Amino acid sequence: MVITLALRSWDAQPPQVDREGAVTALETGHVLYLPHLAFAMRDEERIFLSARYSNPGSKNISFNPMTDELRGLGRGTRKEEYAPLAAMMARYARGARRLLDILLPRYQPFLETGRTSFRPAEIAGRIASSCRKDDTRLHVDAFPASPVLGKRILRIFSNVSPDGKKREWRIGEPFEAVARHFVGRIRPPLPGSATLLRLLRVTRDRRALYDHFMLDLHNRMKVDGAYQDDSPQTNVHFAPGSTWMVFTDQVPHAAMAGQHALEQTFYLPVSALATPEQSPLRILERLTGYRLV
Template identity: 40%
Template sequence: MPVHAIAKEAALNAAKDGDAEKLRTWAAQLEAGGVLYFPQTPVPIPIADLGVLLGQKQKHSSLHKNIAYKPNRDELTGVDAKSSPAEAVEQLHAIMRRYSKSVENFLGEFLAPYQRRWVLDYASYRPIEEQGRDLSTRKRNDLLHTDAFPTRPTKGWRILRFFHNIHPTRTRDWVTGDAFPKVVGNFTPGKLALPRPDGALAKAGKGLASATGLGGLVPQWKRTPYDEFMMQLHNAMKEDSEFQGVCTKEYFQFAPGSSWMVYTETVPHAVLAGQYALEQTFLVDPAAMVEPELAPVRVLEKLAGARLA
């Protein structure tokens, strides 16, 4: 995947001046599977906030990979409130709230072509060293995968993630893989069946689950055919050792104090090493895209010959 390095000053000036042509070009590069990289982050974090974040010591746990902030509920999770002073938890809560808002404000201008046609999803803080973590295959971050949320189906909306390496001295090491259409071709039709529209029985079952409030109990009842396929693809990529061994890989080291963003449902990616990273996720309406036909839901619908979300 191409990495497009953008100077902080260029990004801020283009957003401030409303340079529509430049902003559309960057959005198109992002949508096509590029990684937009800011060697110096355009979203600076107050020094006092950095001090608090770098002081967090999460245990290696399979339960919580990170500390999560949920803007729609103004809720912080992943912190052991029982062993942490209430004041410290509230301080961390406020820091994550500020970070989430600052990223949204920046992207509201930098991705002006989208006109904020997105849903602000979770922000997270990842204080754990990524290299050598003991996790089950499907939860491992160091295996190439495209993103899908098991319990939060996107219904075709794109998963945009903005990352920030706040480690004072170490890079955050990533690897990316082939473009989305090629990855899909590697797994279909031999390993995965192409998605198909829900049949009458499946639609009736989902309708009943929604009407009775039982839809949240079984993740599959909440998923569209698109979401179900993307979940299967995520798992199949991680579990296929042959694919992991022979697929194309490009390696990147994101510098301390840098930021980058990428559509992670499109770009196969893995994190090999690094500690102390912040991230904000957006779910973006594919109809808001500069190049809407590049959205995975459109790619899959073209292959399937039917609407999937």
């Protein structure tokens, strides 16, 4: 479920065996864990570990590395205070990209950089605004407002806890098993609904059938109490000072406890995979008989 690599540097060339193993590990639904790869925060960045800079209404501060725009700032704080945080998140985005480029060179020409997030809130005991937004429930990632149109979601996380807190996750069963469990209950959207959601700006882009199925799967997993309790799952944890990456659209996960993490999202077309037939897109197409993008 978790495959460990001994990398210690964000930009040193990893051995060939690690590069080959990394693609296979990720595409077969494993978490790639780099316990010795720490993201170093600078002294002037440490103030952002305090609760003052997080907004109780949102679990993270997000950063767009293309526009340098920050969202989800703490109440009663001024935008200008955040320059060091924006610089830190830009550095994380660059470091994550460089690491992926050297560790996963086959993806390099196709990889799209998405948002960066800083997650300073303790997960345990946090009350989610709804079951669907509750990431302590097992789920595969699907974003309601941002259709991926079939692209894969590859995310990299670093635990930057200053006080020794592990990040604790549950990891669920293989994607094909999840899909078989739920797919019979998922209905195609009403005709015209993708256009309507786009017109109403609920979504940034027109949802593909794939987005509809993935979002429905995400929601059904989260609201199903029996599935949460009884489906095959394993507890794993990621130590302070570590980094990990995973296709979060494929691997069911739930974040149970921990504080202070950074995360960078990437998108990858299915055609760039070594084994596209293992992707959620191809598995769902096989099980439903629909063309989903």
